[in-house]
Structures are given as C-alpha cells and as structure tokens.
Amino acid sequence: MNKIWLIIQREYLTRVKKKSFIIMTILGPLLMATVIIAPVFIASWGDEVKTVGIVDDSGFFKTAFKDNKHLTFKELHLDVSDAKRDREKLGCDIILYIPEPAYIYPKTIFLFSDKSIGLSNKSYIKNALNSDLRELRLRKAGVSPEVIESAKTSINIKDITLSESGSEKERISELEYALGIVLGVLIYFFIFLFGTQVMRGVIEEKTSRIIEVIISSVKPFQLMMGKIVGIALVGLTQFTLWVVLTGGIVFAMQGVFSNEVEQIKTQQMIQTGKVMDPSSSVNIDRSFDKTTVVFEALMSINYTALILSFLFYFLFGYLIYAALFASIGSAVDNDADTQQFVLPVTVPLIISIASLQFIANNPDGPASFWLSIIPFTSPVAMMVRIPFGVPWWQVALSMSLLVLGFLATTAFAAKIYRVGILMYGKKPTYKELWKWLRYKG
Amino acid sequence: MDILIAENVTKTYANHRALDKVSINVPEGSIYGLLGPNGAGKTTLIRIINQITGPDSGKVILNGEPLQAKHTSMIGYLPEERGLYKKMNVGDQAIYLSQLKGLSKSESKKRLKYWFEKFEIDSWWNRKVEELSKGMQQKIQFIVTILHEPKLLIFDEPFSGFDPINTEILKAEILKLKENGSTVIFSTHNMGSVEEICDHIALINNSKKILDGNMLDIKRSHRTNIFEIDYEPFNKSITDFLPDEFKVMAREDYGLGKRARVKMKDDSQTNQLLNLLMKNSRIIKFQEVIPSMNEIFIQKVRNENQNIR
Numbered sequence: 001m002n003k004i005w006l007i008i009q010r011e012y013l014t015r016v017k018k019k020s021f022i023i024m025t026i027l028g029p030l031l032m033a034t035v036i037i038a039p040v041f042i043a044s045w046g047d048e049v050k051t052v053g054i055v056d057d058s059g060f061f062k063t064a065f066k067d068n069k070h071l072t073f074k075e076l077h078l079d080v081s082d083a084k085r086d087r088e089k090l091g092c093d094i095i096l097y098i099p100e101p102a103y104i105y106p107k108t109i110f111l112f113s114d115k116s117i118g119l120s121n122k123s124y125i126k127n128a129l130n131s132d133l134r135e136l137r138l139r140k141a142g143v144s145p146e147v148i149e150s151a152k153t154s155i156n157i158k159d160i161t162l163s164e165s166g167s168e169k170e171r172i173s174e175l176e177y178a179l180g181i182v183l184g185v186l187i188y189f190f191i192f193l194f195g196t197q198v199m200r201g202v203i204e205e206k207t208s209r210i211i212e213v214i215i216s217s218v219k220p221f222q223l224m225m226g227k228i229v230g231i232a233l234v235g236l237t238q239f240t241l242w243v244v245l246t247g248g249i250v251f252a253m254q255g256v257f258s259n260e261v262e263q264i265k266t267q268q269m270i271q272t273g274k275v276m277d278p279s280s281s282v283n284i285d286r287s288f289d290k291t292t293v294v295f296e297a298l299m300s301i302n303y304t305a306l307i308l309s310f311l312f313y314f315l316f317g318y319l320i321y322a323a324l325f326a327s328i329g330s331a332v333d334n335d336a337d338t339q340q341f342v343l344p345v346t347v348p349l350i351i352s353i354a355s356l357q358f359i360a361n362n363p364d365g366p367a368s369f370w371l372s373i374i375p376f377t378s379p380v381a382m383m384v385r386i387p388f389g390v391p392w393w394q395v396a397l398s399m400s401l402l403v404l405g406f407l408a409t410t411a412f413a414a415k416i417y418r419v420g421i422l423m424y425g426k427k428p429t430y431k432e433l434w435k436w437l438r439y440k441g
Numbered sequence: 442m443d444i445l446i447a448e449n450v451t452k453t454y455a456n457h458r459a460l461d462k463v464s465i466n467v468p469e470g471s472i473y474g475l476l477g478p479n480g481a482g483k484t485t486l487i488r489i490i491n492q493i494t495g496p497d498s499g500k501v502i503l504n505g506e507p508l509q510a511k512h513t514s515m516i517g518y519l520p521e522e523r524g525l526y527k528k529m530n531v532g533d534q535a536i537y538l539s540q541l542k543g544l545s546k547s548e549s550k551k552r553l554k555y556w557f558e559k560f561e562i563d564s565w566w567n568r569k570v571e572e573l574s575k576g577m578q579q580k581i582q583f584i585v586t587i588l589h590e591p592k593l594l595i596f597d598e599p600f601s602g603f604d605p606i607n608t609e610i611l612k613a614e615i616l617k618l619k620e621n622g623s624t625v626i627f628s629t630h631n632m633g634s635v636e637e638i639c640d641h642i643a644l645i646n647n648s649k650k651i652l653d654g655n656m657l658d659i660k661r662s663h664r665t666n667i668f669e670i671d672y673e674p675f676n677k678s679i680t681d682f683l684p685d686e687f688k689v690m691a692r693e694d695y696g697l698g699k700r701a702r703v704k705m706k707d708d709s710q711t712n713q714l715l716n717l718l719m720k721n722s723r724i725i726k727f728q729e730v731i732p733s734m735n736e737i738f739i740q741k742v743r744n745e746n747q748n749i750r
Binding site: 014210422 | 454455488491492493494510514516518519520522523524525526527528529538540542582
C-alpha cells in the first residue's frame with residue numbers, strides 16, 4: 001500500500017510540475033473566460049449604427065421599417081441614382097431601393113452600400129418587408145386589422161415537471177439539453193486526454209527500460225494502479241483549477257466591465273419590454289422575462305446530485321478505460337503502434353459521443369436507456385440524461401455496472417499489462433494478446 | 442548456509458520452455474556466476490528470483506523462507522536492459538527508486554550523498570537523466586541497486602556498456618560488498634569477466650542446468666592431466682625416453698628448445714614424468730594445462746548441443 005502511494009505521488013508530481021501542465025492550466029481558463037466574456041465585450045463595443053436611406057418607388061412600405069440597435073431608417077424622396085451618388089452627403093450608409101413593381105407587389109429590392117452590411121441586418125430588413133407584405137396582402141384580401149394583429153401572437157410553452165411529491169417545477173429543456181451535452185463532452189475529453197496519458201506513461205517506462213527495475217520492487221498491478229490513480233488526480237486537479245480560475249477570471253472581468261454589462265442588461269430589458277407590448281400579448285399570465293425563467297430553471301436543478309454524479313462518471317468513466325489504455329501501452333514499443341489497439345477500445349466512447357444529440361433529444365428512449373446502462377458508454381450517455389432527470393434505480397444500476405465493469409476491465413488489462421511490459425520486439429497480434437491472458441503469474 | 446535455493450524451477454512460455462527443472466544453491470557471502478549462452482534461461486531465472494514472474498513449478502527459498510513479497514527489499518537487482526526516467530531529476534529519481542525498495546526518504550538522501558561524493562558525481566543531483574551519458578546513467582543505476590544494502594545482489598550482464606576504468610571501479614565495489622557480507626549473483630555469457638571473482642558457478646544451457654558447483658572444484662574435475670613442457674633434450678627424443686603410458690600429444694620446435702604436450706593416466710604420475718624429463722633434458726617450463734572457464738563452458742555447451750541432436 002505504501003508503495004502504491006509512492007507511485008501515485010511520483011506520477012502526480014512529475015506531471016503537475018511539467019511546463020505543459022502549467023501552461024494548459026492557465027491557458028484553459030483564459031480561453032474559456034474569453035468565450036464567456038467575449039460576447040459581452042463585443043456587444044459593448046460593436047454597436048455601430050447604420051443609417052439606411054429608403055427610396056421607395058412602390059409606395060407600399062412607408063411604415064414597414066422600425067429602427068433597431070444597428071439600423072436607423074430614413075425616407076428619401078429622391079431618384080435612386082441621385083441617392084446612390086449623394087449617399088454620403090445625405091448621411092446614409094446604405095441605400096435601400098424598392099423599385100416600382102411590374103406586377104402588383106415587388107419581388108426584388110436592392111441594397112446599395114460600400115461595405116457589406118452584415119447578415120443579421122440583411123435578414124432584419126427582409127423580415128420587415130416580408131411581414132409588411134403579408135399584412136398588406138391579407139388586408140387586400142379583406143381581413144380586418146384586428147384579426148391580422150391577433151394572428152401575430154406566438155404561444156409560449158411552459159414545460160412543468162411533476163415530481164412524485166406533487167410539486168411543480170418549471171423547466172427549460174434547452175438548458176437541460178445544453179447542460180447534458182456539455183457534461184457529456186467534458187467526460188469524453190477527460191477520458192481521452194488522460195487515458196492516453198496513462199498509455200504514454202506505460203510506453204515511456206517500457207522504452208526507457210526502467211520497468212524491470214521497478215517491478216523488481218513492486219507488483220506490476222501496483223505500478224499500473226498507481227499510475228492510473230496518479231493521473232486521475234492530475235485530471236481532477238486540472239479540472240478543479242480550470243473551474244476555479246475560469247470563475248475567477250469571469251468574475252474579475254465582470255467587475256471591470258460591470259458598466260457595459262449593466263447597459264446591455266437595460267437595453268435587453270427595453271427590448272423585451274417592446275416585445276411584451278401589451279397590445280400584442282394575449283393569454284400570457286405572467287410577464288415573460290426570459291432571464292428570470294432561466295434563473296429559476298438554473299436554481300431548480302439539483303446541483304448536489306448533478307455534481308456528485310458528474311464526479312462519479314468523470315472518475316469511473318476514466319477508470320474503466322485507463323486500465324485498457326495501460327494494457328495497450330504495455331503491448332507496444334512506441335506511440336505509432338498504438339493505433340491498431342486504440343481504435344477498438346475507444347469505439348464505445350465514439351458511439352456514445354456520436355449519439356450525444358440523439359440522447360439529449362430522447363433522454364428516456366430505449367436507446368438512451370441502454371447506452372446509459374452499458375458500462376463503456378454509460379459515463380457519457382448517463383451524464384447527458386441526468387440533467388433531464390433519471391429514475392434513481394437506473395442511475396443505481398448504471399453506477400454499479402460501471403464499477404463492476406471497471407473491476408473486470410482492470411483485471412483483464414492487468415493480465416495483458418503484466419506480460420506486455422516485459423515483451424520487446426515486434427508488435428503483438430490479437431492472437432498473442434489472447435495467449436498472454438492465459439499466462440500464469 | 443545457502444541464502445538462495447532454487448529447486449526444480451520450471452517455466453514455460455506458450456510453446457517455449459525457458460527453464461527446465463533448474464536447481465541452484467547460492468552460498469551466503471559468495472559471488473555466484475550464472476553462466477550460459479544468450480537465450481539459455483538465465484534472465485528468466487533471475488526474474489523468478491525477483492518475483493517479476495512466477496515459476497510454473499518448483500520452489501525458491503530465500504534466506505530460509507519461501508519467496509514472498511517482503512523479500513523484494515532484500516534483493517538489489519541491476520537488469521541487463523536498464524534505464525531511468527529520462528525527464529526526471531537524478532536525485533529525485535534515485536530517492537524514488539530506493540523508497541520503492543523500502544528506504545525512508547531521509548535515510549535514502551543520506552546514503553545517496555555518501556555515494557555521490559564517493560563517485561564524485563554530486564553535481565549531477567539536479568540534472569535530468571536525459572542530459573547524462575550512458576556511462577553516467579550506469580553509475581547511478583549501480584548506486585540505486587546497492588543503496589538499500591540488500592543481502593542479495595543480482596547483476597545481469599553488469600559490465601556491458603561500462604568502459605574498462607569504470608569496470609574496474611565496479612569490480613572493486615562488488616568485492617567490497619562481498620566483504621561486507623552481501624551475496625552476489627552474476628549473470629553473464631562473458632566468462633573472462635567473472636573467472637577472477639566468482640567462487641561458485643552454475644552453467645545453464647538450453648533451459649537446463651548442465652553444471653554447477655565451486656569454481657575450483659569444477660576446474661579440478663575438468664583437469665585433463667595434460668602437461669605442457671618446454672625443454673631441450675640431451676640426446677634422446679621425448680617419444681623415446683618416455684614409456685608408453687605417457688602419451689605425447691603434440692610436439693613442435695619452440696624457441697631454443699622444443700614444446701610438447703603430454704597426457705598422463707592420472708595425476709599420481711606427475712612426479713614420475715618430471716623425473717624422466719630431468720634425466721633426459723634441460724627443463725625450461727613444466728606446467729599443467731588447466732582449462733579456462735571459457736573452455737569448459739564452450740566444451741560443455743557443445744557436448745550438450747550434440748547430445749540433443
């Protein structure tokens with residue numbers, strides 16, 4: 001036991017002291033924080049307002065365009081060619097030209113500008129035109145303005161979870177969906193990243209030939225488990241540092257940009273207010289403030305359960321694969337030879353990551369159920385399902401099978417490992433690996 | 442007392458028998474040579490003693506007890522294929538490896554300091570192993586092997602990769618270890634390197650032990666009763682003045698006189714032969730031809746291999 005502890009220490013310390021670990025630990029959170037902060041940043045700076053001059057020869061769309069954050073509209077009573085020529089003098093960045101229609105309504109309109117106006121601006125203009133046109137046609141068809149107005153209303157779906165105790169909780173599937181996918185992907189990366197580290201570590205010991213000295217002091221199994229546990233601790237350390245540092249950076253940046261953030265919030269509030277124009281809302285009993293709902297949904301998630309199950313699948317997902325990666329490392333002499341063996345081992349992982357979206361879309365379907373029960377796919381699959389809520393017996397079954405799977409693969413891998421670490425020369429075939437399995441001590 | 446006894450140790454890999462009922466007795470405080478050609482099974486036997494692998498049948502007794510996990514700290518092992526973690530500090534690595542053998546960190550540091558000063562390599566402490574030459578690495582491995590003062594030391598082809606100067610240093614250290622009560626097992630196919638320091642040997646060929654025992658006994662038992670004689674005959678030639686029971690095997694002119702090889706029936710005739718020579722010639726040299734370990738080795742292995750065919 002004491003010796004395993006020594007091995008764990010060495011595996012952990014040599015990796016944590018490495019430059020690459022320190023760089024990754026700093027770069028990771030910076031990157032993640034940037035991803036989180038960047039939109040706020042961009043929103044606070046990139047508010048360029050463009051003026052659109054409208055030349056409407058059709059005369060239909062006088063009221064179609066409402067100013068938004070990025071665009072202000074201005075009606076020009078000019079010939080289009082004059083407008084194009086004098087656009088700078090007129091203070092317009094863009095000239096919107098609606099020609100006189102050949103038939104009743106215009107089919108094509110033109111935008112003139114020296115710079116690209118951006119996709120969102122273009123679609124804003126298009127939508128404004130289309131909805132105006134639709135209204136125009138309906139009115140022409142004799143539909144009353146009240147009917148047209150009421151037809152615009154969209155329905156909000158409120159998704160309520162009924163718990164066994166009878167309490168009701170509103171939830172947002174999008175949030176569960178995103179959470180599930182993020183957690184699943186995280187586990188996938190963790191297994192891959194640190195599983196291959198185990199493999200490299202074994203190859204290093206083998207090629208440097210230190211292995212024989214070490215296993216004359218400790219059992220091969222102790223060495224393998226020490227390495228696996230040591231690297232697991234490296235992974236947990238890195239993950240914890242990432243979470244803490246990312247949180248810290250985001251928090252600090254928020255302090256710095258708090259003004260901008262406030263501005264954006266008020267802006268958003270004004271906009272939602274506009275959408276919530278009472279005249280257009282029918283049958284919405286509560287004010288639909290999205291941020292509040294997201295917040296409530298976030299609070300409604302059972303974090304203790306989520307974090308605990310994440311840690312469990314994070315750890316055992318890694319463990320069930322780590323021993324297999326170790327046995328691959330033991331069977332070959334260099335990194336290049338690993339491919340042939342890595343692929344079959346990681347097929348279940350790849351299957352589970354490929355069916356990520358499918359599981360998130362049908363968290364309770366039979367395929368999702370089986371994927372989250374079978375040990376090799378369950379770490380990723382179950383983690384996707386958990387934010388949606390999974391019956392406890394399924395979680396219990398999946399967890400116990402995963403632990404059993406870990407014990408089984410480790411026993412299996414240790415047999416190959418034990419023989420493989422002392423074998424040099426040509427790359428073994430599967431047939432030879434099979435023979436190794438049956439060697440005695 | 443024998444510190445190590447192996448009895449009928451057999452080990453088979455898939456379809457290759459690496460050891461076939463091999464038994465050896467290693468007396469405590471001896472330097473024991475485990476000899477044999479490449480692929481004979483020496484390394485397999487050593488790995489079994491180190492509990493790296495287990496025998497299919499047979500048993501190994503160390504220090505009076507059947508081999509068990511706690512024994513690893515009693516053994517110091519320098520494998521033939523040796524290496525260190527390339528990216529690790531020399532000092533940290535040496536401490537780590539001796540901790541695995543059961544030394545405490547402070548004790549290991551203290552002893553390392555002594556050895557590093559002795560070999561004048563203190564300045565390497567903080568260097569990475571990959572910065573050192575192969576010879577330097579070997580020195581560190583040697584220190585790590587003996588640091589926990591094991592009762593039994595096993596060196597597999599210890600001198601391969603050492604230059605002659607370091608080989609001498611190493612030999613001297615090994616003899617000192619023996620004086621301090623350690624038992625040393627040498628495994629090698631290079632007879633010359635062990636002849637001068639081994640007390641006992643075992644010869645392994647084709648997974649079987651074909652010879653073992655005290656080195657002097659073995660040499661004695663391989664006496665051929667052949668004498669090499671340099672002489673100047675007075676008037677009769679050697680074939681004439683020696684009776685038929687002395688067989689003259691070879692004769693040639695050599696320097697001022699002649700050289701002959703004479704075979705006797707047994708060693709009781711030595712003085713008789715000398716008497717006859719004294720009467721009939723001026724003797725320059727009279728020496729028994731004792732086969733070197735190398736010759737015994739080659740002869741034995743050849744015989745065995747012929748028997749197999």
